[in-house]
Amino acid sequence: MGSAAIRVENLSKTYGHGDSAVRALKRASLEVQPGEVVGLLGASGSGKTTLLQCIGAIIDPSGGRIRLDGKTVYDNGWKTTDRRALRRDHIGFIFQRPYLVPFLDALENVALLPMLQGRSDAKARRRALELLTRLGIADRATMRIEQLSGGQQQRVAIARALANRPPVILADEPTAPLDSHRALSVMSLLYEVARDFGTAIIVVTHDENIIPLFQRLYRLRDGVLREEAGEGRPIFPETRGV
Amino acid sequence: MINLAYRDIADGFGRYLATALGLGLLIGVTLTMAGVFRGMVDDGKALLRASRADIWVVQQDTLGPFAEPSSLPDEMRRGLLALPGVARAGNVAYLTMEVSDQGRSVRILLAGYEPGAGGGPEYLVAGRPILRPHYELVADERTGFALGDRIHIKRHDYTVVGLTRGLRSPAGDPVVFLPLKDAQQIQFLKDNDAIFREKRRLAGNPLFNPPSNPALLAAIEANQFANHRVNAVLVRVLPGYDAHAVAAEIERWLRLTAYTDEQMTTILIGQLIAMASRQIGLFLAILTLVSTAIIALTIYSMTQTKLKEIAVLKLIGTPNRLIAGMILQEALGLGFIGFIVGKLAVTYWAPLFPKHIVMLPCDTLSAAGVTLVICVLASLAGIRGALRVPPASAIGG
Ligand SMILES: Nc1ncnc2c1ncn2[C@@H]1O[C@H](COP(=O)(O)OP(=O)(O)O)[C@@H](O)[C@H]1O
Ligand SMILES: [Mg+2]
Numbered sequence: 001m002g003s004a005a006i007r008v009e010n011l012s013k014t015y016g017h018g019d020s021a022v023r024a025l026k027r028a029s030l031e032v033q034p035g036e037v038v039g040l041l042g043a044s045g046s047g048k049t050t051l052l053q054c055i056g057a058i059i060d061p062s063g064g065r066i067r068l069d070g071k072t073v074y075d076n077g078w079k080t081t082d083r084r085a086l087r088r089d090h091i092g093f094i095f096q097r098p099y100l101v102p103f104l105d106a107l108e109n110v111a112l113l114p115m116l117q118g119r120s121d122a123k124a125r126r127r128a129l130e131l132l133t134r135l136g137i138a139d140r141a142t143m144r145i146e147q148l149s150g151g152q153q154q155r156v157a158i159a160r161a162l163a164n165r166p167p168v169i170l171a172d173e174p175t176a177p178l179d180s181h182r183a184l185s186v187m188s189l190l191y192e193v194a195r196d197f198g199t200a201i202i203v204v205t206h207d208e209n210i211i212p213l214f215q216r217l218y219r220l221r222d223g224v225l226r227e228e229a230g231e232g233r234p235i236f237p238e239t240r241g242v
Numbered sequence: 243m244i245n246l247a248y249r250d251i252a253d254g255f256g257r258y259l260a261t262a263l264g265l266g267l268l269i270g271v272t273l274t275m276a277g278v279f280r281g282m283v284d285d286g287k288a289l290l291r292a293s294r295a296d297i298w299v300v301q302q303d304t305l306g307p308f309a310e311p312s313s314l315p316d317e318m319r320r321g322l323l324a325l326p327g328v329a330r331a332g333n334v335a336y337l338t339m340e341v342s343d344q345g346r347s348v349r350i351l352l353a354g355y356e357p358g359a360g361g362g363p364e365y366l367v368a369g370r371p372i373l374r375p376h377y378e379l380v381a382d383e384r385t386g387f388a389l390g391d392r393i394h395i396k397r398h399d400y401t402v403v404g405l406t407r408g409l410r411s412p413a414g415d416p417v418v419f420l421p422l423k424d425a426q427q428i429q430f431l432k433d434n435d436a437i438f439r440e441k442r443r444l445a446g447n448p449l450f451n452p453p454s455n456p457a458l459l460a461a462i463e464a465n466q467f468a469n470h471r472v473n474a475v476l477v478r479v480l481p482g483y484d485a486h487a488v489a490a491e492i493e494r495w496l497r498l499t500a501y502t503d504e505q506m507t508t509i510l511i512g513q514l515i516a517m518a519s520r521q522i523g524l525f526l527a528i529l530t531l532v533s534t535a536i537i538a539l540t541i542y543s544m545t546q547t548k549l550k551e552i553a554v555l556k557l558i559g560t561p562n563r564l565i566a567g568m569i570l571q572e573a574l575g576l577g578f579i580g581f582i583v584g585k586l587a588v589t590y591w592a593p594l595f596p597k598h599i600v601m602l603p604c605d606t607l608s609a610a611g612v613t614l615v616i617c618v619l620a621s622l623a624g625i626r627g628a629l630r631v632p633p634a635s636a637i638g639g
Contacts, residue, residue: 053634053637058557058633058634058637059634084556084559084560084561084633085559085561087557087558087559087633088558088559089559093557093558095637096637097637099554099557099636099637100554101551101554101555102253102551103246103249103250103252103253103254103551104244104249108244108249111244112244112558112560113558113559115243115244116558116559116560116561116564121243121244144253160558
């Protein structure tokens with residue numbers, strides 16, 4: 001299908017050289033359609049983070065091809081000159097840990113992205129507040145990052161990933177620091193974003209409560225990627241919203 | 243757009259301010275050292291400037307009266323006045339001594355001059371000039387003397403009638419003016435006991451004290467206990483005369499050495515304070531170098547401690563331009579606050595120094611320039627490091 005939002009072909013990644021080389025990804029291929037939310041499973045060290053960071057233009061793959069929105073961004077070498085702009089405009093990344101900018105408050109951490117895209121301060125802040133409200137932390141908007149709990153920080157990071165309404169969201173265990181109720185509501189938000197904006201989303205998870213939600217799953221085993229059918233259980237209405 | 247530098251500074255303002263204060267004190271010390279250096283040179287010239295002499299006439303073949311002892315008879319003045327081109331000639335006598343005022347001991351330069359003939363203070367900041375022929379002082383305010391203070395020097399009490407500002411000897415001691423005759427007497431007289439012994443010795447000698455002629459002893463005493471020597475004669479030349487030519491005439495006819503004012507300045511700067519100023523100059527150079535290194539390192543390590551945050555900023559797509567701008571602004575802020583603090587520090591602590599500290603605007607300006615250059619260079623090094631940090635390093639480890 002030519003219209004896939006994410007299309008990865010034979011992607012390889014080897015860390016290091018010679019004897020100490022680690023083949024973290026072995027010719028992985030995957031495809032995610034716009035508006036689709038897929039799960040990525042695998043034991044620790046199987047290469048999930050590596051795959052996400054390659055797609056997210058954070059680390060360099062060793063070979064293969066990546067197409068985002070029908071545009072080839074990597075083909076045995078980066079085809080885009082400004083990977084930072086690619087990250088900013090096309091990819092929302094939710095890391096395993098929040099990685100917020102400590103000297104900005106919660107709202108500014110989110111608003112910075114639309115501002116970097118050239119939106120007005122007022123508009124960027126309005127959008128950031130909207131997202132924080134949906135994530136249930138609007139009352140923490142002007143707080144220093146270090147005053148927020150781990151779960152609150154992670155929700156700020158999620159809001160930041162959504163702030164530029166990117167066509168692709170890569171979430172690396174986004175619900176790990178959250179309790180099961182919050183985890184479900186974050187997943188419900190991701191589904192809403194996928195439905196409303198046609199965003200393609202990959203979610204890495206271990207969470208037994210979340211795995212049944214995916215219609216489609218990928219599993220990594222020692223760098224080898226396989227597709228599996230998921231249960232595709234709908235999220236119950238009472239878990240939606242916060 | 244959010245100003246990243248401002249937000250970062252505000253977030254850790256205490257530490258930032260403490261760093262800036264530290265740099266400020268360092269800049270302050272460097273500025274002070276420059277001020278001490280300038281002060282030495284300025285002190286060297288202060289008395290010359292105030293004396294407003296075109297020519298300094300001193301004992302033959304000496305560098306007097308400050309760099310070498312010089313002594314010449316006071317009647318030379320009359321000979322000088324007879325020379326063509328000489329408008330005014332004034333005898334001066336200088337001596338450095340320690341006097342005490344209300345239990346406090348002060349080292350001063352006593353400058354004896356003839357009011358009206360030159361060599362006196364240029365202007366006063368308080369009181370009046372010396373009007374009586376004896377026992378009056380015009381003191382520099384650095385002595386700590388106040389108007390009306392009575393200062394005991396050798397055998398007499400002197401009253402402080404006027405105050406000057408910024409008048410120091412080339413050695414840095416505050417200058418105290420007094421009538422020439424008093425200065426000559428102080429220079430010549432020993433303490434009372436010595437005089438008493440001398441007088442007794444004279445009186446006991448029948449040659450000097452013949453019973454037939456009591457006036458002889460009085461005449462001898464008058465000659466013995468009066469001093470007719472001075473250290474220099476200050477000459478002003480008539481308009482239209484060249485000081486160099488007049489000085490040459492003086493040397494030719496009176497067998498004295500005559501320096502023009504600018505030669506005298508050269509002697510003072512060159513001979514008297516050259517060693518001290520070279521010492522301080524070298525110290526200043528080293529201090530500047532050390533300050534430069536510390537400021538540069540501080541700014542550089544400030545960015546090094548922020549590499550993680552910078553990697554996060556890159557990760558989410560912040561362009562290099564904004565990151566570089568943040569580092570540069572923070573460095574300039576540090577330099578700016580540091581410089582202000584340094585300047586204020588010097589202004590506040592300069593009066594506490596016993597030596598004169600002169601802050602020339604050009605020194606302050608060049609210090610500001612050097613600080614600016616250091617900040618920019620150090621932040622360039624920091625920016626280089628920041629731009630090289632891979633975004634992935636934010637999430638590694
Ligand atoms: N920066 C790195 N340098 C070397 N090896 C790495 C690096 N990052 C990950 N690896 C290795 O690659 C493999 C996959 O790691 P990762 O993608 O983090 O797995 P997962 O996210 O599934 O736990 C592991 O064997 C890990 O040790
Ligand atoms: Mg991982």
